[in-house]
Amino acid sequence: MKDRSSRPKGMILGALLMVMALIAAACGDDEPATTTSTPDVTTAAPATTEAAMEEPETTEAAPATTEAAMEEPDTTEATSATTEAAMEETTTTTLAQLEPATIQFWHVYSGPLEEAMNELVARFEARYPQIDVEAQFTGGYYPTSQKIAGAIEADDLPNLTVAFEDATVNWGRAGVLLDLTDYVNDPAIGVDVADFLPVEIARNTYLSEGGRMLSFPWTVAIAVMFHNLDMLNGLGFDGPAETWDEFLAQCEVILTELNKSCYSIQVDASMWNATGFTYGGFPTIDVETRATRYGEEPWTKALDLFATLIEEGYGFPTVGRADEATANLSDFASQQVAYIMTSSRWVPFVEEGVAGSFNWSVGAVPQEFEGADPVTVLFGPNAIAFNTTEAENLATWELIKFLSSADSQAYWAATSGNLPSRLSVGDSAEYSAFLETSPPMAAAWEILPYALSELPMNDEGNLGPPPFSFRVLQQDVQAELLTGNMSREEAQRKLVEDGATLLGEYYANLFDS
Amino acid sequence: MGPLHRGDGVMAAGHTPQTRALAHIVLVALCAFALAPLYWMVTTSLKPLDEALLVPPTLIPETASITTYIDIFLETMMARWILNSLFVAVLSASGNVLFGALAGYALVRIRFRGRKVILMLVLASFMIPFEATFIANYVLINDLGWYNTYTALIVPWMAGAFAVFMFRQEFLGISDDLFDSAYVDGSSEFRAFWSIGLPLVRAAAVTVFLITFIWSWNALLWPLFVTADAELRVVQLGLVSFQTEGAVFINMLMAAAVIGILPVGILFLVGQRFVIEGVTQGGIK
Numbered sequence: 001m002k003d004r005s006s007r008p009k010g011m012i013l014g015a016l017l018m019v020m021a022l023i024a025a026a027c028g029d030d031e032p033a034t035t036t037s038t039p040d041v042t043t044a045a046p047a048t049t050e051a052a053m054e055e056p057e058t059t060e061a062a063p064a065t066t067e068a069a070m071e072e073p074d075t076t077e078a079t080s081a082t083t084e085a086a087m088e089e090t091t092t093t094t095l096a097q098l099e100p101a102t103i104q105f106w107h108v109y110s111g112p113l114e115e116a117m118n119e120l121v122a123r124f125e126a127r128y129p130q131i132d133v134e135a136q137f138t139g140g141y142y143p144t145s146q147k148i149a150g151a152i153e154a155d156d157l158p159n160l161t162v163a164f165e166d167a168t169v170n171w172g173r174a175g176v177l178l179d180l181t182d183y184v185n186d187p188a189i190g191v192d193v194a195d196f197l198p199v200e201i202a203r204n205t206y207l208s209e210g211g212r213m214l215s216f217p218w219t220v221a222i223a224v225m226f227h228n229l230d231m232l233n234g235l236g237f238d239g240p241a242e243t244w245d246e247f248l249a250q251c252e253v254i255l256t257e258l259n260k261s262c263y264s265i266q267v268d269a270s271m272w273n274a275t276g277f278t279y280g281g282f283p284t285i286d287v288e289t290r291a292t293r294y295g296e297e298p299w300t301k302a303l304d305l306f307a308t309l310i311e312e313g314y315g316f317p318t319v320g321r322a323d324e325a326t327a328n329l330s331d332f333a334s335q336q337v338a339y340i341m342t343s344s345r346w347v348p349f350v351e352e353g354v355a356g357s358f359n360w361s362v363g364a365v366p367q368e369f370e371g372a373d374p375v376t377v378l379f380g381p382n383a384i385a386f387n388t389t390e391a392e393n394l395a396t397w398e399l400i401k402f403l404s405s406a407d408s409q410a411y412w413a414a415t416s417g418n419l420p421s422r423l424s425v426g427d428s429a430e431y432s433a434f435l436e437t438s439p440p441m442a443a444a445w446e447i448l449p450y451a452l453s454e455l456p457m458n459d460e461g462n463l464g465p466p467p468f469s470f471r472v473l474q475q476d477v478q479a480e481l482l483t484g485n486m487s488r489e490e491a492q493r494k495l496v497e498d499g500a501t502l503l504g505e506y507y508a509n510l511f512d513s
Numbered sequence: 514m515g516p517l518h519r520g521d522g523v524m525a526a527g528h529t530p531q532t533r534a535l536a537h538i539v540l541v542a543l544c545a546f547a548l549a550p551l552y553w554m555v556t557t558s559l560k561p562l563d564e565a566l567l568v569p570p571t572l573i574p575e576t577a578s579i580t581t582y583i584d585i586f587l588e589t590m591m592a593r594w595i596l597n598s599l600f601v602a603v604l605s606a607s608g609n610v611l612f613g614a615l616a617g618y619a620l621v622r623i624r625f626r627g628r629k630v631i632l633m634l635v636l637a638s639f640m641i642p643f644e645a646t647f648i649a650n651y652v653l654i655n656d657l658g659w660y661n662t663y664t665a666l667i668v669p670w671m672a673g674a675f676a677v678f679m680f681r682q683e684f685l686g687i688s689d690d691l692f693d694s695a696y697v698d699g700s701s702e703f704r705a706f707w708s709i710g711l712p713l714v715r716a717a718a719v720t721v722f723l724i725t726f727i728w729s730w731n732a733l734l735w736p737l738f739v740t741a742d743a744e745l746r747v748v749q750l751g752l753v754s755f756q757t758e759g760a761v762f763i764n765m766l767m768a769a770a771v772i773g774i775l776p777v778g779i780l781f782l783v784g785q786r787f788v789i790e791g792v793t794q795g796g797i798k
Contacts, residue, residue: 104741110754111589111762136741139753143737150651150738156660326566326761334568352762355563 165465205461215382223274251314263315292499317482378451558768613676639674719787
């Protein structure tokens with residue numbers, strides 16, 4: 001017979017278990033990581049292409065320099081028509097030569113971005129009916145890299161994915177990547193790299209891997225300063241601060257007049273770098289000595305700035321809040337702060353989050369000196385092809401070319417909030433019309449030519465992308481500094497010492513093995 | 514000195530009005546603490562994005578609406594994903610009950626060489642984390658040609674050490690006499706299992722079903738690995754898709770999360786008595 005007195009206990013236990021089950025059901029996981037590396041980069045040249053492609057026409061026509069592209073953004077229709085015609089011509093040429101193939105494309109785009117990607121794929125398939133593209137959302141970058149790790153073991157790789165440089169080097173060392181260098185330079189099926197942001201071509205050229213292009217530019221985003229125009233104007237400021245001194249002065253007024261902090265500081269390696277770069281702290285790594293440059297003067301100034309912002313009450317970090325990027329946006333949308341620094345990719349989210357409740361825009365990150373170029377950082381995933389069969393490799397290259405074409409980039413940039421990596425996109429009617437409707441994105445587009453990659457680089461290419469753990473170190477130190485648990489001196493010392501240990505091991509493995 | 518009863522000596526100290534009130538206060542506080550995330554999730558799902566992002570957050574939505582829920586069903590394949598999850602979880606959990614009960618019964622009732630070694634191996638497999646085996650499993654699924662099929666989502670999870678262990682513990686507590694009488698009546702081993710053993714481990718069966726159902730329902734990495742088509746996505750994978758590259762539409766994500774946990778919540782409400790009994794008994798034996 002049941003003991004009635006145990007019922008209340010059972011009910012309480014049941015209720016607690018119910019709550020735990022609901023919480024467990026609500027949980028998910030996503031975290032970044034890297035894969036292991038082994039030597040030997042696959043070099044698969046487009047062997048059949050020269051014979052197959054008889055007409056050496058390049059697909060895209062575009063202005064050669066950044067300045068030309070940025071200064072004349074309105075020759076749109078003629079240029080677009082020319083590009084279309086050129087593409088049609090090349091398409092007709094390659095169409096007959098491409099063998100039927102099915103392309104597996106694993107990407108990270110979901111929701112509206114997945115729809116936009118599907119639209120681009122549909123356009124590609126309409127142009128190349130014999131090629132079937134199976135575009136699949138495979139989660140964020142970490143799950144996708146895990147899935148690719150499994151696919152490498154299973155020897156059943158996709159043809160195309162989007163990823164960052166550290167993963168690219170690892171996959172290249174595993175010998176599974178399609179080296180795009182020969183495709184890019186092929187007179188028949190190559191592309192005019194002069195139309196791309198020079199930094200993007202360099203970012204995708206891996207000097208540690210013999211100067212090969214193991215990936216290709218896709219789209220980019222830059223760090224920008226979102227600012228509350230109503231708040232600034234209400235305090236008598238014409239607009240956002242152009243220098244850090246002006247920024248601190250504005251912060252003082254905001255604190256005095258409104259009793260608010262002016263800056264919600266996102267703990268993020270890219271935003272951290274953007275701040276340091278404004279003081280000349282680029283690059284953060286000296287590959288030759290395999291050490292960081294955080295002990296140098298530009299970073300002393302940058303770290304002092306962070307310390308001042310916290311000490312004076314001008315800023316606060318997003319540390320400890322569930323999703324720091326969303327917390328940053330929440331602070332801005334709630335008018336708790338006048339400024340946030342985040343990715344230009346966030347413009348559409350800020351638009352939706354603010355929902356017209358106040359006027360805001362996007363500007364350059366404040367610089368050290370008045371009149372300085374609006375230096376910032378540039379980031380974003382690249383297109384990466386895996387070496388499979390000759391027919392699939394060629395079809396994959398055509399897909400990469402298509403996705404990076406001016407027309408595709410214009411569509412993608414306008415629908416996704418990313419920035420194009422291709423200069424002639426500025427001439428496209430579609431993108432120009434989009435920029436007219438979105439002043440914040442237009443502002444970001446203006447800043448784009450001044451953006452620097454976070455990788456250690458020279459004009460020729462990237463010198464060796466650091467591991468993800470280096471970003472973790474940067475963010476850990478930033479969090480400690482911003483929460484007052486570490487002084488500027490301690491932060492610099494840790495970055496220098498731990499950075500040297502971490503990079504020393506990593507680059508030893510990269511260069512000496 | 515007789516045995517202690519409720520109300521005697523030390524026990525009585527826990528039941529004075531003051532301590533009872535204190536216990537209630539603590540319990541209410543703990544419940545509120547546990548329920549706060551759920552409350553936040555539900556209320557956020559009812560807010561438009563601009564309100565969902567407010568700092569400090571509004572405790573009661575100023576402009577509550579179910580628009581987000583409607584949008585989710587109209588603009589995504591959430592209904593399909595829920596059905597997929599139900600299909601996969603029900604079959605996986607049923608498989609665990611069936612195979613776990615068979616294995617547990619065999620390990621207790623059938624005498625054969627290596628029985629203890631098998632039990633040790635089963636328990637050892639319980640201690641290997643999923644992350645350590647999923648690439649090998651992925652390769653196997655690929656070799657079998659099961660990639661991007663429901664089979665890949667279901668079959669690998671139809672049997673598990675947890676279920677085997679739970680049922681073994683349950684069968685250990687059943688008297689041999691019951692089975693012996695069945696054998697005297699001419700019952701086969703399977704008949705004895707089916708007609709005598711299984712009904713007596715009903716609580717464990719429900720426990721195993723519910724817990725493995727929840728595990729299956731919550732699975733994210735495996736479905737992500739072995740499926741490609743949006744039509745094959747399960748709820749958890751669907752939830753990930755609300756976290757777009759770069760940002761989160763927090764109100765939509767929370768609405769999707771509410772939808773995602775409802776079936777599990779309802780199932781747990783229905784079967785909680787069995788889970789408590791099953792876990793308690795399994796722990797005692």
